[in-house]
Amino acid sequence: MTAWLDVDLGAFAANLARVRETVAPARHMLVVKDDAYGHGLEPIVTRAVAEGVEWFGTFDVPTALAVRRAGGAGCRILAWTVYDDADIDRALDASVDLGVGDAFVLDAVIRRARERGLHARVHLKIDTGLHRNGIRPEDWSAAIARVQLGVDAIALVGVWSHIAEASDSEDDAARAVFIAAADEAAASVTPPPLRHLAASAASFARPEFRFDLARIGAFAYGIRPDGGPADELLGIRPVATLCAETVAVDDSRVTVGAGALDGLDSRLAGVLRVGTPGGERTLLSVDATTATVGGWPGARPGDVVTLLGGRAPLTATDAAELLGTIGEQVVLRISPRLPRRYR
Amino acid sequence: MPSPRPARALISLAALAQNVRGLSGVADVRRDACGHGLQACGPVLAAEGLALWTDDERPAGTVIEPARLWGLPGGGATPVMTLVGSVLSTKVLRVGEGVSYGYTFRAERDTRVALVSGGYAQGVVREIGNRAHVRVAGHDAPIVGRVAMDACVVEIGEAEVARGDDVVFFGNPGTGDPDLAVWSDVTRLGAPEILSLVGARAAREAHR
Numbered sequence: 001m002t003a004w005l006d007v008d009l010g011a012f013a014a015n016l017a018r019v020r021e022t023v024a025p026a027r028h029m030l031v032v033k034d035d036a037y038g039h040g041l042e043p044i045v046t047r048a049v050a051e052g053v054e055w056f057g058t059f060d061v062p063t064a065l066a067v068r069r070a071g072g073a074g075c076r077i078l079a080w081t082v083y084d085d086a087d088i089d090r091a092l093d094a095s096v097d098l099g100v101g102d103a104f105v106l107d108a109v110i111r112r113a114r115e116r117g118l119h120a121r122v123h124l125k126i127d128t129g130l131h132r133n134g135i136r137p138e139d140w141s142a143a144i145a146r147v148q149l150g151v152d153a154i155a156l157v158g159v160w161s162h163i164a165e166a167s168d169s170e171d172d173a174a175r176a177v178f179i180a181a182a183d184e185a186a187a188s189v190t191p192p193p194l195r196h197l198a199a200s201a202a203s204f205a206r207p208e209f210r211f212d213l214a215r216i217g218a219f220a221y222g223i224r225p226d227g228g229p230a231d232e233l234l235g236i237r238p239v240a241t242l243c244a245e246t247v248a249v250d251d252s253r254v255t256v257g258a259g260a261l262d263g264l265d266s267r268l269a270g271v272l273r274v275g276t277p278g279g280e281r282t283l284l285s286v287d288a289t290t291a292t293v294g295g296w297p298g299a300r301p302g303d304v305v306t307l308l309g310g311r312a313p314l315t316a317t318d319a320a321e322l323l324g325t326i327g328e329q330v331v332l333r334i335s336p337r338l339p340r341r342y343r
Numbered sequence: 344m345p346s347p348r349p350a351r352a353l354i355s356l357a358a359l360a361q362n363v364r365g366l367s368g369v370a371d372v373r374r375d376a377c378g379h380g381l382q383a384c385g386p387v388l389a390a391e392g393l394a395l396w397t398d399d400e401r402p403a404g405t406v407i408e409p410a411r412l413w414g415l416p417g418g419g420a421t422p423v424m425t426l427v428g429s430v431l432s433t434k435v436l437r438v439g440e441g442v443s444y445g446y447t448f449r450a451e452r453d454t455r456v457a458l459v460s461g462g463y464a465q466g467v468v469r470e471i472g473n474r475a476h477v478r479v480a481g482h483d484a485p486i487v488g489r490v491a492m493d494a495c496v497v498e499i500g501e502a503e504v505a506r507g508d509d510v511v512f513f514g515n516p517g518t519g520d521p522d523l524a525v526w527s528d529v530t531r532l533g534a535p536e537i538l539s540l541v542g543a544r545a546a547r548e549a550h551r
Contacts, residue, residue, distance in 0.1 A: 033464065033492060033493060034464040034492065034493065034544070059492075059493045060349065060493075081431065081460075081493075081494075083346055083347050083348060083349070083429075083431075083460075084346035084347075085346075101432065102432045102434075104432070104506060105432075127434075129440070129441060129446075130441075130442070130443055130444070131434065131436055131440060131441070131442045131443070131456060131488075131496065132442075132443060132458050132491070132494060132496055133431065133432060133458055133494075136434060136435070164441060164443070164444055164445060164446050165444060165445065166441065166444075166445045166446040170441075170446065260533060260535065260536035260539070261373065261374035261377060261378075261535060261536060261539040262374065262539075263536075263539075263540060265532070265536075266532065266533055266536060267530075267531055267532065288371075288373070288374070288535060289373055289374060289398075324470070325469055325470060326469065328463070328492060329463045329468075329469050332463060332464045332492070332544075333463075333466075333540055335374070335539065335540065335543055336543050336544060337374065337375060337543055
């Protein structure tokens with residue numbers, strides 16, 4: 001392969017330490033959705049466990065099972081979504097906590113755990129305004145009543161939500177809804193469920209949003225928010241760098257072996273500054289499987305060009321800001337077919 | 344009631360064979376057949392008499408236009424890939440309430456929304472939030488609010504939509520599916536680079 005994703009596990013470990021000290025005394029739930037944001041699930045989980053991370057968050061149950069395999073019996077894992085009864089069974093068998101955000105899934109988890117004679121650990125989600133997954137506030141009391149009737153089969157161990165980050169005042173309103181729901185749950189079950197509301201940005205910027213657990217993926221991978229504080233202010237470093245080898249050289253430009261089909265966004269042509277052995281150059285064009293950059297004296301096939309990320313002139317979020325999107329999408333659009341090289 | 348599933352990239356091998364029938368030359372199947380899956384698509388193209396341009400080797404001959412091969416917008420052929428998500432849940436949305444990060448959509452009247460599997464990690468490009476629609480239960484439903492990493496929200500109004508229903512993000516416009524051309528127009532991304540990532544990250548299923 002003439003292109004790869006360089007993953008700096010030392011930078012990852014440093015970010016984890018930064019997250020831990022920032023959110024303390026709340027604990028860090030490392031979010032590892034989508035192959036750990038494309039960084040590679042197994043190496044990321046293995047390193048995170050070695051660095052003391054206890055909680056992991058996934059979108060689906062299969063990823064949660066992969067975390068269990070890589071991270072061992074000691075991790076706590078929350079899978080956010082239940083597709084079917086097979087998911088519930090596999091979660092029960094692997095001691096994976098389940099995120100539940102509607103009455104149908106709540107009933108399914110209770111029924112299935114009861115049929116199996118097992119106890120499911122559930123984090124019940126209150127909809128505080130995003131209107132995605134989550135029980136609407138007017139339906140919350142009924143959901144808590146269902147939980148109480150199902151105590152033989154489930155343990156309510158968490159209450160959670162996502163916030164919109166539209167404005168501080170709207171987030172404050174969401175937080176008030178969240179606290180009311182969590183208080184009602186705490187008055188209904190023993191011990192009181194854990195509370196978790198914030199992801200990366202709010203966990204760092206607003207201490208009152210941290211509660212018991214901070215669900216942080218982006219900052220752990222060194223992906224800062226678009227338009228937000230700089231990496232240095234946050235104390236994080238991008239973990240991944242998209243790299244490509246020089247495959248051809250002519251008078252004024254160099255061709256490298258990564259293209260649009262590899263996830264180098266074609267819209268970055270003409271605007272992205274990349275790193276070459278001769279210094280920074282502009283990304284001139286993006287073809288299907290190759291790209292061209294401005295040449296430098298002595299350029300030779302095999303020379304490595306850093307296209308974006310921690311070891312490149314521009315980070316994923318810098319590139320995202322050129323495109324009007326977010327760093328997470330830029331990183332996740334890098335093809336999973338490219339090899340990951342760990343350092 | 345069927346259970347919902349993660350977003351799936353359905354690959355029609357019949358459409359692929361039809362698109363190249365009678366043509367000769369070279370089929371560009373680099374990068375896992377542009378996300379369509381070399382393992383399933385390669386034998387179909389070889390059976391139609393085409394040479395395969397892989398990541399390792401470029402045979403001599405005229406290269407068939409990718410738009411014709413994969414049925415991309417403007418190619419005059421049938422789209423080979425259809426991206427399908429599932430309804431995970433439905434709920435009411437009251438007038439004035441927002442949807443997803445930043446509340447970039449607000450309900451102008453009481454309505455209903457569905458949460459759908461498929462987000463930008465599966466190639467449902469984030470920029471199409473509020474700018475494209477899906478097909479669900481026989482209705483066109485707009486994607487409302489920002490597309491999230493693994494899911495998005497569509498407005499279903501009074502349509503009879505239930506957990507587990509298929510949601511077509513894009514497919515064959517000739518049969519009423521949303522058109523990938525809208526995604527290209529909105530994002531300025533090329534259709535091949537959209538499909539390359541969808542095929543790599545969504546669950547891919549090839550059908551005869």
